[in-house]
Amino acid sequence: MAAQVVRVGNVEIVGLIDLVFPLDYAILFPGRDVQAIMAFQDVYPQSYTPDGRYQTYASCYVVRSGGKTVLVDTGLGPNVPSFLGGGRGRLLEELSSNGISPEDVDVVVCTHLHLDHTGWNAREEGGVRGPTFPRARYYLPRADWEHFTAPERIDGAAGRSNLLPLQEAGVMELFSGEVTLAEGVTTLPTPGHTPGHSSILISSQGERALIAGDLVNHPLQIEKVDWSSAFDTDPAQAAETRRRILDFVESEGLRVAFGHLPPPNMGRLIRLEGRRVLRAL
Numbered sequence: 654m655a656a657q658v659v660r661v662g663n664v665e666i667v668g669l670i671d672l673v674f675p676l677d678y679a680i681l682f683p684g685r686d687v688q689a690i691m692a693f694q695d696v697y698p699q700s701y702t703p704d705g706r707y708q709t710y711a712s713c714y715v716v717r718s719g720g721k722t723v724l725v726d727t728g729l730g731p732n733v734p735s736f737l738g739g740g741r742g743r744l745l746e747e748l749s750s751n752g753i754s755p756e757d758v759d760v761v762v763c764t765h766l767h768l769d770h771t772g773w774n775a776r777e778e779g780g781v782r783g784p785t786f787p788r789a790r791y792y793l794p795r796a797d798w799e800h801f802t803a804p805e806r807i808d809g810a811a812g813r814s815n816l817l818p819l820q821e822a823g824v825m826e827l828f829s830g831e832v833t834l835a836e837g838v839t840t841l842p843t844p845g846h847t848p849g850h851s852s853i854l855i856s857s858q859g860e861r862a863l864i865a866g867d868l869v870n871h872p873l874q875i876e877k878v879d880w881s882s883a884f885d886t887d888p889a890q891a892a893e894t895r896r897r898i899l900d901f902v903e904s905e906g907l908r909v910a911f912g913h914l915p916p917p918n919m920g921r922l923i924r925l926e927g928r929r930v931l932r933a934l
């Protein structure tokens with residue numbers, strides 16, 4: 654797939670899709686009125702399958718700044734769970750078709766530690782499971798590490814395959830708050846979807862953009878900020894963070910990208926007849 658490339662000052666952002674898969678709305682928004690969900694089909698047609706399910710895009714981003722290559726999220730990986738349709742993510746092929754090899758990546762940062770954002774963190778080669786990106790330091794939110802590697806959650810979060818190998822290889826940096834990953838590229842805490850959920854703020858030459866992970870799971874939440882999804886660890890906190898951050902993005906005119914929206918991955922929040930929508934601008 655042709656990559657989406659956006660320039661923010663001196664920083665280049667390449668949007669890549671690891672996998673596209675359908676998800677039942679009853680799983681994403683249990684108990685919500687189906688008509689209210691389908692009412693957004695005209696606004697975001699690419700996010701609906703012909704049979705009325707959520708067309709979900711597992712997105713990753715390459716951010717290049719100051720000679721460093723930062724990979725934001727690693728998709729579903731080589732062994733996609735059957736409840737998400739099975740199969741194999743395409744991140745490595747997508748990187749390759751953009752001239753990026755695993756050895757080129759200096760930093761991997763996960764917005765959070767759900768299995769659809771950590772899938773290519775590690776892979777098996779010659780019977781040994783190790784980091785997919787051999788030169789990279791891996792930045793993982795500390796609060797998520799503590800949450801998802803707890804004994805009662807580690808299997809559900811694919812922690813043994815996607816998280817523990819990084820610790821064993823000694824390539825992991827657990828972070829909290831705002832940390833710099835490359836020139837003009839920093840983390841920004843946006844908790845609620847998970848305890849340590851973080852967005853990536855890009856700031857260069859007076860321009861700014863935000864890669865906001867699963868702050869929004871479905872584009873309708875850009876208007877319906879109170880609609881937390883079933884995957885939000887703390888629905889009330891997720892809604893409060895969503896409202897605050899989206900208001901900031903809209904009022905400051907930042908470009909914004911999310912973890913599960915269709916290409917073009919990056920856009921701006923604008924008003925159409927008073928309703929806030931995401932548009933590629």
Ligand SMILES: [Zn+2]
Nearest residue numbers: 767769867912
């Ligand atoms: Zn996700």
